[in-house]
Amino acid sequence: MLIQNQDSLTETQLDTERVFDGILLKVERDHVRLPDGKTAVREYIRHPGAVVVIATLPDGRLILERQFRYPLRRSFIELPAGKIDPGEDIEACARRELREEVGYEAARWTHLGTLHPCIGYSDERIEVFLAEDLTHVGHQWDEGEFLEVLSLSPAELDAAVASGDVTDGKTLSALYIARARGI
Incomplete structure (x- = not known):
């Protein structure tokens, strides 16, 4: 199996904010810590499935x-x-x-x-x-x-x-x- 229990590629959420709150979709913006310790911004859509x-x-x-x-x-x-x-x-x-x-x-x-x-x-x-x-x-x-x-x-x-x-x-x-x- 290709999946590891401890993933060295994991990004850790530092904070989050809701950018848009729609009827179906929600848009989030997170600041994350990267595997190398630096930080980055991740924007993504939350969907109910x-x-x-x-x-x-x-x-x-x-x-x-x-x-x-x-x-x-x-x-x-x-x-x-x-x-x-x-x-x-x-x-x-x-x-x-x-x-x-x-x-x-x-x-x-x-x-x-x-x-x-x-x-x-x-x-x-x-x-x-x-x-x-x-x-x-x-x-x-x-x-x-x-x-x-x-x-x-x-x-x-x-x-x-x-x-x-x-x-x-x-x-x-x-x-x-x-x-x-x-x-």
């Missing part, structure tokens, strides 16, 4: 969604995902997001792992779940939420990744985690 769901239909197709993402001013194809509410269990969040966004419930759930999508500027973590034995029950979109539900075979999804039609980082990472586990 999220889930992403790899939902598979009986024929092997995967459920995806196409959604407009404002920061990049365009639509993206991505796996169903969403923010963890305060105090919410991660599997309960995955179940809620699958139902709300794409209208499915799953009989079998497997937690596949955790990914950290933006380690240079955010503490966000995304919990990856596999959802199987799906039943369509109808979506429950939040107010102001608009998306299209898609289903793609693994070959179609591979082609969409290869062509650059799927570029969402959490989707690509979650699919990689699933493949590494033989799914």
Whole structure:
């Protein structure tokens, strides 16, 4: 294993200040002591965490969604995902997001792992779940939420990744985690 118990690269927080306190995101600025004893400033975003769901239909197709993402001013194809509410269990969040966004419930759930999508500027973590034995029950979109539900075979999804039609980082990472586990 590559991780050491005592990490010689650790930076120690000396002080912190909240620079921005938004609805979803919080921006912090910390002064830290570096491993060589010098100090530096670290600015980063605090995020409540999220889930992403790899939902598979009986024929092997995967459920995806196409959604407009404002920061990049365009639509993206991505796996169903969403923010963890305060105090919410991660599997309960995955179940809620699958139902709300794409209208499915799953009989079998497997937690596949955790990914950290933006380690240079955010503490966000995304919990990856596999959802199987799906039943369509109808979506429950939040107010102001608009998306299209898609289903793609693994070959179609591979082609969409290869062509650059799927570029969402959490989707690509979650699919990689699933493949590494033989799914």
